[in-house]
Amino acid sequence: MDIEARIRRRRQRGTDQTLVLDYDLLNPAVHVPEPVGRGPVVERLLDHLNPVFDGSLPPDGYVWGPPGSGKSAVVSAVFSHLETPAMQPRTAIQTTTRAQSVELPRSVYVNGREVDSEFQLYRQILSDMTGGDGPSRGVSTDTVTARLQSLLSDRPGAVIAVDHADALEQSPTDIHAALATLDDAIAIVFIGQTPPSDVDGAPDLAEIEIPGYGQQVLIDVLMTRGSSGLADDVLTYDQARQIASRAGGNAHDALAALFGATVLAEDNGRETLRSADIEAGIEAVPKGGTSLGTVLALAPNRRRVLRAFLELDDTYLSSVSETTEAIADSTRVDLSTGTIRRFLYELADADIFHRVTAERTSGSGRPPSRLEPRFPTIAFRKLYDLGAD
DNA sequence: ACCTGGTCCCGGGCTCGGTTTT
DNA sequence: AAAACCGAGCCCGGGACCAGGT
Numbered sequence: 001m002d003i004e005a006r007i008r009r010r011r012q013r014g015t016d017q018t019l020v021l022d023y024d025l026l027n028p029a030v031h032v033p034e035p036v037g038r039g040p041v042v043e044r045l046l047d048h049l050n051p052v053f054d055g056s057l058p059p060d061g062y063v064w065g066p067p068g069s070g071k072s073a074v075v076s077a078v079f080s081h082l083e084t085p086a087m088q089p090r091t092a093i094q095t096t097t098r099a100q101s102v103e104l105p106r107s108v109y110v111n112g113r114e115v116d117s118e119f120q121l122y123r124q125i126l127s128d129m130t131g132g133d134g135p136s137r138g139v140s141t142d143t144v145t146a147r148l149q150s151l152l153s154d155r156p157g158a159v160i161a162v163d164h165a166d167a168l169e170q171s172p173t174d175i176h177a178a179l180a181t182l183d184d185a186i187a188i189v190f191i192g193q194t195p196p197s198d199v200d201g202a203p204d205l206a207e208i209e210i211p212g213y214g215q216q217v218l219i220d221v222l223m224t225r226g227s228s229g230l231a232d233d234v235l236t237y238d239q240a241r242q243i244a245s246r247a248g249g250n251a252h253d254a255l256a257a258l259f260g261a262t263v264l265a266e267d268n269g270r271e272t273l274r275s276a277d278i279e280a281g282i283e284a285v286p287k288g289g290t291s292l293g294t295v296l297a298l299a300p301n302r303r304r305v306l307r308a309f310l311e312l313d314d315t316y317l318s319s320v321s322e323t324t325e326a327i328a329d330s331t332r333v334d335l336s337t338g339t340i341r342r343f344l345y346e347l348a349d350a351d352i353f354h355r356v357t358a359e360r361t362s363g364s365g366r367p368p369s370r371l372e373p374r375f376p377t378i379a380f381r382k383l384y385d386l387g388a389d
Numbered sequence: 390a391c392c393t394g395g396t397c398c399c400g401g402g403c404t405c406g407g408t409t410t411t
Numbered sequence: 412a413a414a415a416c417c418g419a420g421c422c423c424g425g426g427a428c429c430a431g432g433t
Contacts, residue, residue: 117421119419119421120420135407136406137421138404138406138419139405139418139419140419143407143419301423320394320395321394335423335424336423336425338423338425338426339424339425341395342396342423342424345395345396349396355395363392363433364432365392365394365432365433366395366430366431367393367394368393369394
């Protein structure tokens, strides 16, 4: 384990907490370098990327599958390995029959959830290729694409993974149009949940479909992550099976449930997981809900609103207006009621809340609705509190 | 008719990066 | 070299307007 990870553990671990060793290993939004049980999928992705190892670019591709099937896990793992220095010597060795050493295409991984404008998409690619520095704003979108263009003009190009493509405003076709000037210099691998036939531009791409996890593999995922992230023997096989059986092949939901269960046990000062913890952990992850990654990628003020929401007493949850007022009173947020209200409606629109229309008993006007969270609540609360804001 | 909840949109002002002026 | 200026994207505030009820 690297030193950074050791320091992180120490900062996260309370003085007397012996249950959880490393929250990152339980966090479904954090991907591990070696995903469990996805070997065949990794192979198919490597097959697709094969031209990269000869210094040329593969065709554009579309990786798709249901939520929590390991798409991000596999793609981010493979792409991070492409960038390691170990990849480079091989080209030097193979140069005997070639004129000169072959420079491999760069690989770039962009998370569509963290990108909500065209500007940010290109900026993200640019800053990835230049090692972190790039304008955050203050320049035009055209300037950013122009810089990308000049950066790629004298290189073997780049292969770009655009993860969570469903979250982007632009379809693959739009992105191609916008990047048309550097069409020969880049290959894009889109990743999404929507079947290719329903995505504009996707049917023309090489397709890699990822199925959901099987029950047994999901148990393996839980046991592997649990054994490294938790103290010894905390998670039993039966408990892992209990979680897996309710997760419907969704590794995100399963890990979020385990995360929630351990937080509950820890908060109560226990050193083992009880059946009730497991059950409550599962309950705190809505079926077919929104992923932790999406919620954590929200702008800071929206996360604050969500955090404030999670500590409201039930009496303030009967209507959006009541909830708005209560959040406005919270010390966590410093926003006008109008803005909080707008945020809440926007979050409901983004499926982060579900709006339930109340069966009004009296009064006039349109009946109010109350908000129910559609994201893993316990896990979000803990991760928010661990973060610095 | 009237009321309250919900949707939509846009202008102001902020921050950041680049450019021109001092 | 420093300072002043400018223009870009983005967040917040808020208002106009629509929807759904008595």
